[in-house]
Amino acid sequence: MAYEDQGHSQFALLRQRRFLPFFVTQCLGAFNDNVFRQAIIGLLFWMQATPTQRTLYAALAPAIFILPYFLFSATAGQIAEKLEKSRLIRITTTMEIAIMSLAALAFALQALPLLLLALFLTGVQSTLFGPVKYSILPAVLRPEELTGGNGLVEMGTSVSILAGMIAGGMIFELAGAHGTLAAGAALVALAVAGNLASRMIPPAGAGAPQLRIRWNPLPETVAVLRLARRQLAVRNAVLGVSWFWFVGTVFATQLPDYAPLVLGGSNTLYVFALALFSIGTGVGSMLCEKLSLRTVEIGLVPLGALGMSAFLLDLYFAQPGAATVSGLDVAGFLRQPGSGRIVLDLTGIGLFAGFFVVPLFALIQSRTPAGELSRVIGALNIQNAGFVVAASLLCLTLRTWAGWSIPQLFLALAVANTLVALWIFSIVPEFAMRFLSWVLVRALYRLRVRGVEQHVPDKGPALLVCNHVSYMDALLLAASIPRPVRFVMYYRIFNIPVMSWIFRTAGAIPIAGAREDPALLQRALDAVDAALAAGELVCIFPEGALTRDGEIATFKSGVERILQRRPVPVVPMALRGMWASMWSRRGAAPGSGRLGRMRVPRRFRARVQVVADAPLDAATATAQTLEAQVRVLRGDAA
Template identity: 70%
Template sequence: MATDTPHRTPHSQYALLRQRRFLPFFLTQSLGAFNDNVYRQAIIGLLFYLNVSSDDKALYANLAPALFILPYFLFSAIAGQIAEKLEKSRLIRTTTAMEIAIMSLAAVGFLTQNLVVLLIALFFTGVQSTLFGPVKYSILPAVLHSRELTGGNGLVEMGTSISILIGMIVGGLIFDVGGAQGPWIAATAIIALAVTGHLVSRAIPHVAPGAPELHVQWNPLPESIAILRLAKRQLAVRNAILGVSWFWFVGTVLTAQLPAYAELHLGGDAGLYIAALALFSIGTGIGSLLCEKLSARTVEIGLVPLGAFGISAFLLDLYFQRQGLAPLRVDSFIAFLEAPGGWRIAFDLVGIGFSSGVFVVPLFALIQSRTPGSEMSRVIAGMNIQNAAFIVLAAVLGLLAQRAFGISIPQLLLALAIANALVAVWIFTIVPEFLMRFLSWVLVRALYRLRARGIDHIPDEGAALVVCNHVSYMDALILAASIPRPVRFVMYYKIFNIPVMRWIFKTAKAIPIAGAREDPALMQRAFDEIDAALADGQIVGIFPEGALTKDGAIAPFKGGVERILERRPVPVIPMALRGMWASMWSRRDTRRGRTRLPRRLRAQVEVVAEAPLHGERVDAQMLEARVKAMRGDAA
């Protein structure tokens, strides 16, 4: 993880665009995606310019995607090892230099109008993308703080989706506008973009390799199996990777249908297809960027169910828009919007893209935050192999559905909406943490306006003990929504057993505890489980007061915290909740056991954290004084 001092952490993802640790990489990635799509669309333009036969066009339509995706199966395992072993900025410069050579070969293909040369260059473009892939996502956790991962990934996804869109538009216009000069324009453009990308990549600062001692194994088959196993070792990471691959499946099916959907059901030509793709891409970019705001700058996987079911909802609505209706006949995008249902279809396309961004960005952040740095590139390479398999599967199933079974495009969208919902439910059933985080995210955002300060003091890895004042039944959820890493909360067993909340607490692996007089066996099990969690490098959260405050003041901290630290003196992070006493679920103004309704719809709540203290140098009294000072008068 990044090691910059906390006060230098930007408060907005857009601040990253002014920093050298992120901006050159962001531009390099965006230029690469832009150039790839300029190149591929220019080949299509050349086919129409040369007026080749329909058979040759069909050959390209089937062969080109296969040539581009094949290297992901062949070389991802090797690429992951290389990305793990080498210094990352050096590897990025190497891959961008490769791009110059590949685009030079492609330029020869354009100038000689040789389709075979262009397809060979396309294969090598796939090789270059395969080598760059593991670096693309493994570099982010090396240069960003944990609280910047969601925003950084959002920017990368936004930049990529917009670059792909603009690249397709520019590449498609080269031969339409350039005419006889098209081959020269295409050749010049792709080389110029490759050179620009390489020059920009030279500004990327040094990023240490993840595992410099790694011995690269060059046999792709056993290594592919090995890195796939590595990617599946952690349950949450394994299913996050499955979610990313499913995102590619859905995106492949949808984008493959857009050209025919625009022509058959929207009544437009290639221009309307580009407009539909633009709506989807813009939605993806907006959703990706808003993830940081929605997650309050944490790795919030609670957004994943929101995105998943949003995709299904908008796909379902898109199905009903044109089902059973005669195709539209329009000559412009404005005419399409003015036609019956036009605005709603546009809204659905933006909504699908928006939900896709909300779905996939937290998954990338989760993979990066929970994968050891020495394994990151190989895990990403394993993800790329699985992604490639899902893309091929999506293309084959989409083709079979329409040609073998005669399924219409709206019917295919309906099937995709249902399949997406079922897959989402399956993933969330296997890993309840996704759904648990979603429910806690909804509860916290619905009841409170949450602000967090000093959260960068939470270490990116390793054991730590979080101590905080205890004001309401929602305290654990508030802290969990603020801290980027999973926290094992120790809580009074009667709170742990509250209906509905019990499932959330249990899924979050909270540790129930009782007083020595109530249940000494449960108390001993709790201390044993706390020690085991700290020994495993986890974060444990405790409320040393032992009970909810009855008057808003902080009660004396009990000696349990000292008992924990005597056994295992890990760093201690003091935290304070401010504003919770006046909110719902505290004991203020209760009557006959009923909780007072809040004076306003959403109470302003603040979470404050201080720098870690050495576990051997603190006691309960010192921690109590620190937390009181941090809370101040904002009970």
């Protein structure tokens, strides 16, 4: 599908002040964090620390960094809710300068306890930054930009983490005797750069400026976790993101041993494997906007989960045993038989991980009220930390006590990922429903959209009216509109087997004529009014039936009854080219009421358009005026 409104991709955000300074700030922060952690490892080798000391650091450092997420995430969510967002980001980057100055002193003194203190404070600063990192996006981006913006953030984070690990590991090799001074100077310089970038972020408002901050972390942790569970879809999106961190932790913690033990490589091969995963994640994150048609398309989540499982499973079969060689560099590994398959698997896992996590973040941001989002992100960070710790302990247990190999861990992870995904999707059928509709729309149509971004309101209630051509109309409109839409449809269509499950899961509202079922009609009008009162989008097909000849039939007065009860803006829309597509009645016998002949392949992958025009005021929007407007929009492209 292509949008004709503006013709820009997510990369256009990198030229806009509302996004670019924030993007640079968060990338520099992720980069600096990983430079710091890898530089500590470099210092241990530079100081010729004993294996016992290195093992002690390897056990302490992750725990020290992640502890603040458990202790302070609830408080951080409240602070991010109360304060203006750009101000809070400047506060956190100023904290980073102070913390990295302390770290620079610790490097100069070669004081490991002081470095661990600085690492703990870095965790505190990251905890405070986490909620505002994701809650600022819906404040500065339009709904149709959320997926692309999140894709950029995830891509930038993945690349920054990888680059930071590489840069931090090279400082002592490049600087030699001056490694401690170089490490400290680099950390402070990066922190200052991040602070300068943060000062360019425009004001973004506070989510809940009147919120009273409660400083006791225990009851507030319980409170924010309950807040994140209030909406079923958000609750399970939070669970999905935490599961992504579980999978990522298992995968990332095993790569350092996977490279030498299974692939027979050196340390450079580990970095190469990590780079493949990180680049795959970045590419997958960036592709989400195009694949989602600039909507919050949670249909990509099942695709991402299944893809991750498939490539994890293939990674096991690609190299299930121990390496028969050792010390391979990247070039030597690539010359080994089967290396291309492993490269593809590592990249594919990251690619589908991007498909999995980006829509989940976008869903959390779009479905959570603005005054609660930062606290929900705080709850997400608490749960993420728990999943990270659980993954680390599980890997340690299975490898140390149960004697599992790393390929066996990856096999178990593939199975567990599939089971968890199926469980989540069974609890919230909306994920599976959107996946099915995503596949159908992209398989059957070549869709273009014009006017939707401009005229469908980003927030608040609106009534959408459109001509009715085929049984696929609702799916096409849902794929074209960034916000969730409640569709009003004829109850006989609503009750079509298989499709009924899709419509019901999407929150469609069945309706009947006054002569057929007056009680159902009244229930439908009540449901429409309740949805509009709740600030939702509702779409109706005022013709009341599928067109039998490709022409627009007379609009019925039901639209006026809706607007009399609830005066909201009315957005006229039109489907163009659908009469020649599959699932229309073109070619059916007159009066048969049946679908026309499919005439595959001529009607397969038909070119169709969704066109929207400026909203009309409820006071002037009659059935007659709306019909005339939709006729103009539809034009001759029936």
